[in-house]
Amino acid sequence: MTVTAMVKVIERGGVPIAAPEGEIDLANVADCRAQLIAVVPNTAPGLVVDLSQTTYLDSRGVHLILELAERLRVSQQQLALVVPERSVIRRVLLLTQVDQTVPLHRTLDDALQQFQ
Amino acid sequence: MIVEAPERVSTKLILLVDDDPVLLQALPEALQLRMDGVSIETCDSAGRALQRIAEVDYEAIVTDIKMPGTDGLTLLAQIRALRPDTPTLLITGHGEHDLAVQALRGGAYDFIQKPIDREYFVASLIRAMQARQYKRQLDEQQRTLEQRTSDLEQTVRERTRELQFLADASRILTASLDSEATLRSIARLAVPRLADMCITSLAESDGQVRRVEVVHAEPSKEQRLRKLLERYPFNAVASEPTATVLRTGQALLVPEISAEWIRGLGDHTEELSVARTLGSTSLIIVPLVARGRTLGVIAFLTAESNRHYTRDDLALAEELARRAALAIDNARLYEQERRIAETLQRSLLPQRLPLIPGLAAAARYLAASPEAVGGDWYDLFPLPRGTVGLVMGDVAGRGVRVAALMAELRSALRAYAVEGYSPAEVMQRLALLIEPGEMATLVYLIFDPATQTVRFTNAGHPPPLAVAPDGRASYLEGGAPPLGALRMPSYHEQSAQLWPGTTLLLYTDGLIEVRGASIDDGLARLHHAVASAPAEDLDELVDRVLGEVTRGRPGGDDVALLALRAEIPDPARFHVRLPAVPASLPMLRHSLRRWMEAAQTNDEDAYEILVACCEACSNVIEHAYGAADGDLEVRGTMTDQEVEMIVRDWGRWRPPRGLNRGRGLRLIEELMRHVTVTPRPDGTTVQMRRTRRQVTV
Numbered sequence: 001m002t003v004t005a006m007v008k009v010i011e012r013g014g015v016p017i018a019a020p021e022g023e024i025d026l027a028n029v030a031d032c033r034a035q036l037i038a039v040v041p042n043t044a045p046g047l048v049v050d051l052s053q054t055t056y057l058d059s060r061g062v063h064l065i066l067e068l069a070e071r072l073r074v075s076q077q078q079l080a081l082v083v084p085e086r087s088v089i090r091r092v093l094l095l096t097q098v099d100q101t102v103p104l105h106r107t108l109d110d111a112l113q114q115f116q
Numbered sequence: 117m118i119v120e121a122p123e124r125v126s127t128k129l130i131l132l133v134d135d136d137p138v139l140l141q142a143l144p145e146a147l148q149l150r151m152d153g154v155s156i157e158t159c160d161s162a163g164r165a166l167q168r169i170a171e172v173d174y175e176a177i178v179t180d181i182k183m184p185g186t187d188g189l190t191l192l193a194q195i196r197a198l199r200p201d202t203p204t205l206l207i208t209g210h211g212e213h214d215l216a217v218q219a220l221r222g223g224a225y226d227f228i229q230k231p232i233d234r235e236y237f238v239a240s241l242i243r244a245m246q247a248r249q250y251k252r253q254l255d256e257q258q259r260t261l262e263q264r265t266s267d268l269e270q271t272v273r274e275r276t277r278e279l280q281f282l283a284d285a286s287r288i289l290t291a292s293l294d295s296e297a298t299l300r301s302i303a304r305l306a307v308p309r310l311a312d313m314c315i316t317s318l319a320e321s322d323g324q325v326r327r328v329e330v331v332h333a334e335p336s337k338e339q340r341l342r343k344l345l346e347r348y349p350f351n352a353v354a355s356e357p358t359a360t361v362l363r364t365g366q367a368l369l370v371p372e373i374s375a376e377w378i379r380g381l382g383d384h385t386e387e388l389s390v391a392r393t394l395g396s397t398s399l400i401i402v403p404l405v406a407r408g409r410t411l412g413v414i415a416f417l418t419a420e421s422n423r424h425y426t427r428d429d430l431a432l433a434e435e436l437a438r439r440a441a442l443a444i445d446n447a448r449l450y451e452q453e454r455r456i457a458e459t460l461q462r463s464l465l466p467q468r469l470p471l472i473p474g475l476a477a478a479a480r481y482l483a484a485s486p487e488a489v490g491g492d493w494y495d496l497f498p499l500p501r502g503t504v505g506l507v508m509g510d511v512a513g514r515g516v517r518v519a520a521l522m523a524e525l526r527s528a529l530r531a532y533a534v535e536g537y538s539p540a541e542v543m544q545r546l547a548l549l550i551e552p553g554e555m556a557t558l559v560y561l562i563f564d565p566a567t568q569t570v571r572f573t574n575a576g577h578p579p580p581l582a583v584a585p586d587g588r589a590s591y592l593e594g595g596a597p598p599l600g601a602l603r604m605p606s607y608h609e610q611s612a613q614l615w616p617g618t619t620l621l622l623y624t625d626g627l628i629e630v631r632g633a634s635i636d637d638g639l640a641r642l643h644h645a646v647a648s649a650p651a652e653d654l655d656e657l658v659d660r661v662l663g664e665v666t667r668g669r670p671g672g673d674d675v676a677l678l679a680l681r682a683e684i685p686d687p688a689r690f691h692v693r694l695p696a697v698p699a700s701l702p703m704l705r706h707s708l709r710r711w712m713e714a715a716q717t718n719d720e721d722a723y724e725i726l727v728a729c730c731e732a733c734s735n736v737i738e739h740a741y742g743a744a745d746g747d748l749e750v751r752g753t754m755t756d757q758e759v760e761m762i763v764r765d766w767g768r769w770r771p772p773r774g775l776n777r778g779r780g781l782r783l784i785e786e787l788m789r790h791v792t793v794t795p796r797p798d799g800t801t802v803q804m805r806r807t808r809r810q811v812t813v
Contacts, residue, residue, distance in 0.1 A: 025734070027699055027701050027702065058730055058780070059731055059734075059779045091724065092727055
């Protein structure tokens with residue numbers, strides 16, 4: 001059983017917002033990566049990845065976020081993460097020091113502030 | 117006194133008896149003058165006449181009625197006794213009407229009154245002889261007719277025997293779909309009716325020829341014949357003329373096996389030498405030809421019966437061979453189709469049931485007969501969020517078409533199920549795949565071990581049975597007609613709440629439909645069988661159910677049986693073994709969550725233990741086995757203070773490469789505090805240990 005990570009995409013003020021629902025692991029990280037990369041047009045200032053509906057994320061997911069950040073940096077675009085205060089995945093992101101590279105925001109509005 | 121007439125082929129002898137020398141002199145002359153082709157003998161007494169009559173078959177006899185000694189009437193009686201067909205004319209005196217009547221009553225052809233009217237006499241004599249001639253012709257025709265009738269009867273008897281023989285052969289040929297058994301029976305049938313020895317052989321696909329059966333009318337000689345033939349395996353040169361018949365497809369008839377004939381075949385006719393040793397006199401070899409291919413030969417030989425084969429025997433042998441070849445060809449086609457169907461069907465049944473953590477499963481498939489393949493199948497597969505799909509289906513009929521429909525339904529069902537369609541939606545879609553004339557029963561269940569609920573839709577299949585740990589069992593009733601029964605079917609979903617630890621039993625009707633018993637009996641027996649020991653090991657359970665419900669005499673149908681039970685997690689211990697593939701990770705997380713929930717682990721601890729274990733397992737999946745298959749095992753122990761997790765594999769790690777580059781291991785160390793990685797030649801163990809956070813109240 002391979003669970004396809006459902007990545008929901010909306011857009012707010014020219015900034016695409018991608019929200020992966022469910023679990024990101026070895027089984028679906030490649031699929032998830034393809035979906036996230038596809039949602040950023042060259043004209044956009046960057047991407048918000050909203051992890052509020054993500055119930056599982058391990059080092060594969062961490063690597064995906066860091067790779068995404070690197071790609072956007074090269075194309076002079078920004079990445080912002082939304083990780084609610086109570087989210088179980090916050091600790092993994094902190095332990096792997098993702099917050100040193102990509103800003104973690106508690107809400108979507110906070111994240112969008114980054115693009116003002 | 118004999119008056120000689122010129123010898124002529126058609127000369128007819130007439131005897132004249134009279135005591136009057138004048139008449140004996142005059143009458144022959146008168147007759148000779150008036151009749152062609154007759155010669156007349158005369159006798160002057162009845163006694164002498166009788167002697168002659170005994171020696172010569174006269175065409176007609178004329179006798180005087182009044183003679184000294186034996187008179188004419190007495191002589192007439194003696195003639196009637198001796199030569200009943202010879203017409204006799206009597207000469208009576210003038211006015212002796214009484215005598216004349218006596219003469220006619222005594223069997224005289226006519227009487228001639230004195231004085232003799234010669235014209236009348238001659239005319240009467242000629243009529244008498246003609247009548248005799250006609251009678252003779254009639255007798256001849258009668259005899260010919262009788263002979264013809266007898267010949268016909270003989271032919272009919274022979275044809276009847278042949279037809280009976282062919283009818284017996286046809287019965288044998290249609291009785292079995294095993295080509296070798298067929299040929300063996302045919303050989304047995306041919307001896308002794310058609311032959312004293314019969315040898316049947318089949319051509320193999322590699323060009324070799326294998327003797328299938330050797331029969332001799334005498335059992336002792338049969339042993340000898342077999343032994344002799346064993347010394348001579350088929351050889352294209354040595355086995356002339358069998359090889360010729362095989363090659364040309366033309367039958368061979370040898371009415372007389374002579375030494376010259378054998379010499380004429382060459383030096384290597386070992387097979388025939390064998391036959392000759394056993395004294396065979398006559399031979400027929402017929403090819404088994406079907407659809408233009410020669411499948412083998414049948415050799416008929418005579419010996420003890422000293423019978424010599426004729427063209428009629430050859431015709432019968434050829435007819436027999438024609439029918440046998442058809443039967444063998446049919447059997448082979450059937451065998452081929454059966455093998456395809458079987459392969460197809462077996463490939464559709466899970467080789468082994470998927471290992472799903474927290475679930476025990478067992479399945480059995482019993483084929484009713486090795487000859488035909490039924491359309492039963494079962495399936496078990498994990499679905500998202502820890503749920504499990506269970507399928508039991510039965511396509512009506514047997515053979516390749518049925519297996520193909522089964523394959524179609526199975527794949528489509530899996531696809532729709534994984535897409536997330538509900539049981540009713542899946543069934544609705546499967547109904548569209550059924551062609552007119554096809555029919556299948558099917559039950560599809562989604563079982564959620566976490567909540568112990570089932571959602572299911574049943575299309576005409578026997579109801580699944582749910583057995584609680586205390587033995588209470590109930591059928592999951594409710595459903596719709598089979599797939600293919602209605603043009604516009606409408607399927608609905610049913611659901612049931614199960615007791616924790618309930619065993620679900622799915623099966624096909626072959627289990628409950630035992631010949632001579634009603635379905636209700638079968639259902640009751642099944643109910644009883646599972647209720648008596650509900651909590652035993654599932655493999656033991658399914659074996660016992662099969663034994664008890666079918667009572668060792670399964671019906672004519674295949675039986676498929678699938679049992680599933682969600683194990684109740686033990687809060688102190690965790691153990692799963694899964695294939696080392698990415699798809700195992702969601703299943704592992706699901707069962708780990710259930711376990712930690714049972715052990716009342718707080719959310720943060722649970723998540724961190726989850727990530728640590730899955731990191732270790734991801735490493736196994738990526739690094740331990742390469743492209744090969746392998747398993748991974750996760751064990752856990754939990755106390756109030758501490759949790760220890762051990763992930764092990766049976767592969768050889770390669771240095772980390774690719775995306776992750778050791779980040780996973782660092783994360784594990786951060787999450788679990790005490791981490792030991794022990795690589796061994798037979799696998800690697802990752803031991804992780806940490807204290808539990810105290811639950812904040």
